[in-house]
Amino acid sequence: KRKKWLGLIHSTLFQCVNAFFKMNVDLCWICFNPKTASMVQELVKEKAVEALKKCFASRMEFGTAGLRAAMGPGISCMNDLTIIQTTQGFCCYLEQSFGNLKERGVVIGYDARAHPPSGGSSKRFASLAAAVFISRGVPVHLFSDITPTPFVPFTVSHLGLCAGIMVTASHNPKQDNGYKVYWENGAQIVSPHDKGISKAIEENLEPWPESWNTEEALKSPLLKDPYQDVHTQYFKAIQKHCHHREINKSSQVKIVHTSVHGVGHTFVQSAFKAFDLHPPYAVEEQKDPDPEFPTVKYPNPEEGEGVLTLSFALADKEGASVVLANDPDADRLAIAEKQESGQWRVFSGNELGALLGWWIFHCWRQQNPDTAAVKNLYMLSSTVSSKILRAIALKEGFHFEETLTGFKWMGNRARDLLDQGKTVVFAFEEAIGYMCCSAVLDKDGVSAAAIAGEMVSYLATKNISLSQQLTTIYEEYGYHISKNSYFICHDQDVIRSLFDRLRNYGGQKDSYPTECGRFSISAVRDLTTGYDSNQTDKKAVLPTSRSSQMITFTFSNGGVATMRTSGTEPKIKYYTELCAAPGNSDVTHLKKELDDLVDAIVENFFEPVKNKLQPKPE
Known part of the structure; x- marks a missing residue:
């Protein structure tokens, strides 16, 4: 039995080493980070074959959302090596795209995420990315401290840079991290840049000699810290959108804010000051960055009340009527309001x-x-x-x-x-x-x-x-009642079979459903295949992509439902809305109609694979 185990492990590791050499990468690069190397040694010691396969079997895919994965060893995880490889590829792609990259430069920001077992952190990854660019003579504007994600695209535009990188996994679980990329226009990259960067990464997998040398990079004259300037200019820019300064100064409204252990506290306080608003009460247990996110199961204010429990308690104590919540990288905002009944209402997006x-x-x-x-x-x-x-x-x-x-x-x-x-x-x-x-x-x-x-x-x-x-x-303007949720699914074959069934409904090839329970379907748009029944030529107007699943159904009763896969999480999401004309104020009926529609969608479209899906956690 022991020989069988050893043989299996040796076979697996041999495949891993082979994969690395095929990609022109020496396995020894892992050892540059002793904590990552130790994790691999521990997995081998525990004979954790599946875990090793998960770490080394396939490389993370670089897409329009950049990268997002767990921190840990191997080419499928976020670690020193994969950050260097990604940045080398990105740097080469920028060199091909801009003749003046060495004059204009890039900006790099990071949040407060850290993963002690693997030695990975957003700050560490940002420093490595800076070292890669500096080794090629590219000026780098590296923030000296944590910042909200919006500061990076703002800096790209403000300083006229070629690109920006934000190291963050936003609201993902604590073990995750990410690598988000902005183009010279201040917006996130779209195709074909993702494909070009991905190709350049594959062509530059072997670390350049100076890519590891963060100490020298941090001393380089090519390194600049934009923190103070950007902090000043950003708040000047948003001040232009303050229209009622006198009301803000005299307002007696009390507001609570939570940054959910992320970066948002300092910056939201500054934003309120820029608007002459009274500073919001901060949730003490959550205002300081903490990569462990100790008070929440998921650091995502979109999940609602579970994340806002401490905020509600503080608001009740201080007599505040409104709660504001940012996700950990402060690019999103949730709001809740206390109702006359004493209950809190968390508004949907x-x-x-x-x-x-x-x-x-x-x-x-x-x-x-x-x-x-x-x-x-x-x-x-x-x-x-x-x-x-x-x-x-x-x-x-x-x-x-x-x-x-x-x-x-x-x-x-x-x-x-x-x-x-x-x-x-x-x-x-x-x-x-x-x-x-x-x-x-x-x-x-x-x-x-x-x-x-x-x-x-x-x-x-x-x-x-x-x-x-x-x-x-x-x-x-008319009631717009929406109801959105998701199922968790880690099996791509299950996801594929679900959407294939909708495209070949009733066993007929290239045939979509015409009804869902008692609800008649009036139009279908499939942005995976490019089909749109509303168009004369049946071709979708919006861009399509076969790399993700997305189908929208329009119903005769004014309802719209979209089913799609998430680009960053193992989820099949569904979004539904019932739009009523102005004057139709029978909200109870509208909500009941939408509830019935959602039930019909789950029963008719999800039922064949429902036993293989996990429902959204309560």
């Missing part, structure tokens, strides 16, 4: 999109009374988000555009519009991401927090709560 969209248009209109100016105004949202902005745009006369899921699409589209002389004032996605200020072409939870604080203060002077204002918005 779509509801906050309606509130912030209304507020930003309200402020813009006050500043621009000329009715003709609205023709130059734009708002954006992702295709899986609420269509409330479309309804507001139709009535108010501005432009609304829908993009693919993710701020990489909205950021790049915003840049295109801005370059055409258009005014882009707002963009949002249902996953509590908001771009309230075009100085940052990405979601920004810091500026959104300050703008939300001003909105709350303004409404308080009218004795109006956020919930009441949301109802007013829906009554004027």
